[in-house]
Amino acid sequence: MSSSRIASRMQRIKTSPSSAAADRAAELRRQGRAIVNLAIGEPDFPTPPHIRRAAAEAVERGETRYTQTAGAIALRTAIAEKLAQENDLRFDPKQIIVTCGAKHAIFNALAVSVEPGDEVLIPAPYWVSYPDMVVACEGVPVIMACDESAGFKVTPDLLESAITARTRWLILNSPSNPTGASYTASELRALADVLLRHPDVLVLTDDIYEHIRYDAEGNPHIAAIEPALRDRTVVVNGVSKTYAMTGWRIGYAAGPSDIIAAMDTLQSQSTSCASSVSQAAALAALQGDQGSIAEAVQIYRKRRDRAVALLNAIPGLRCAAPAGAFYLFVNCAGVIGKRMRSGEVIGSDSDFVLYLIETAGVVLVAGSAYGVSPYFRMSIATGIDVIEEGCRKIERAVSELV
The missing domain is CATH 3.40.640.10 (Type I PLP-dependent aspartate aminotransferase-like (Major domain))
Incomplete structure (x- = not known):
């Protein structure tokens, strides 16, 4: 009999990467870091x-x-x-x-x-x-x-x-x-x-x-x-x-x-x-009244268009406008292989996302969590001012890569 009290099948199940990103954001905030959380998977509007x-x-x-x-x-x-x-x-x-x-x-x-x-x-x-x-x-x-x-x-x-x-x-x-x-x-x-x-x-x-x-x-x-x-x-x-x-x-x-x-x-x-x-x-x-749905979609659309424009202006990143939901799936192949100031190489989308969290305070989720690399997921379920701040920080962090 195994000495572990945990069923073996649990060893094959991973913690949700989205939850892990949210936990990391909360931890950095507790440390006093200014964090832009773009990993959020829920609407930022109040329930009607x-x-x-x-x-x-x-x-x-x-x-x-x-x-x-x-x-x-x-x-x-x-x-x-x-x-x-x-x-x-x-x-x-x-x-x-x-x-x-x-x-x-x-x-x-x-x-x-x-x-x-x-x-x-x-x-x-x-x-x-x-x-x-x-x-x-x-x-x-x-x-x-x-x-x-x-x-x-x-x-x-x-x-x-x-x-x-x-x-x-x-x-x-x-x-x-x-x-x-x-x-x-x-x-x-x-x-x-x-x-x-x-x-x-x-x-x-x-x-x-x-x-x-x-x-x-x-x-x-x-x-x-x-x-x-x-x-x-x-x-x-x-x-x-x-x-x-x-x-x-x-x-x-x-x-x-x-x-x-x-x-x-x-x-x-x-x-x-x-x-x-x-x-x-x-x-x-x-x-009840369904009017809040169209209002939310209109807001999401404005956020989507603004975020896509900002991201596509960053060298090394590429993003198509999604047809639905409130996420962008951003191709970051153009930054893979570049080096940080420390000399470390960005070898994967996971490395890039970690780099952005630790150096820019921007929380995203790596595309590898969704089965495809090299990409990252960015949520637009947050205010457009937050999206703009996050994109500015991403742009600055990318510009510092060699």
């Missing part, structure tokens, strides 16, 4: 007033007890209506489960369906948690490196070549964290055609950034484009990014009855239901 009021009113009404494990029926009904109206996807409320954030929904969907050795296809750049969630469920993450020239999106040929007899899931995130890549209806149609040839492959769509888009494409969904995929697609979403409700911890999944029922069973023995007060707030978010 009508949502906050709904939560307070729920407390006053005494709605502070357990709901059903799968969530209050009123909220699940509202989610079903949202999916039908916005995404052309029709689910019975019994096919929907409310979770403690979208991350919880993704993990539980994998946990109830992945057998040891099952493969999960993950386009890269990917959200940092996908591979480790798969490993935690004893599956095998299969990383599909998506080239910048293809907009960081998986192509039909790449998807076809990655599918094997062990493939259980394909994860699609659109718009994407970290690149903002957004699939068009025609691109989803092409991927659906591949999936139709492989009926055993399930599809998990992470739609958490669906409303933060800067193009006119709308929110096309692969299961609406190809109805034959609906019985093997799990749709994951939540209120965190759209309504600035990250701390309220409400996500949800909608999908085939057997998968949702299994998730309900698992949740009943782990977290039980999500917060009843947060569910009341989420109901108000889905059914």
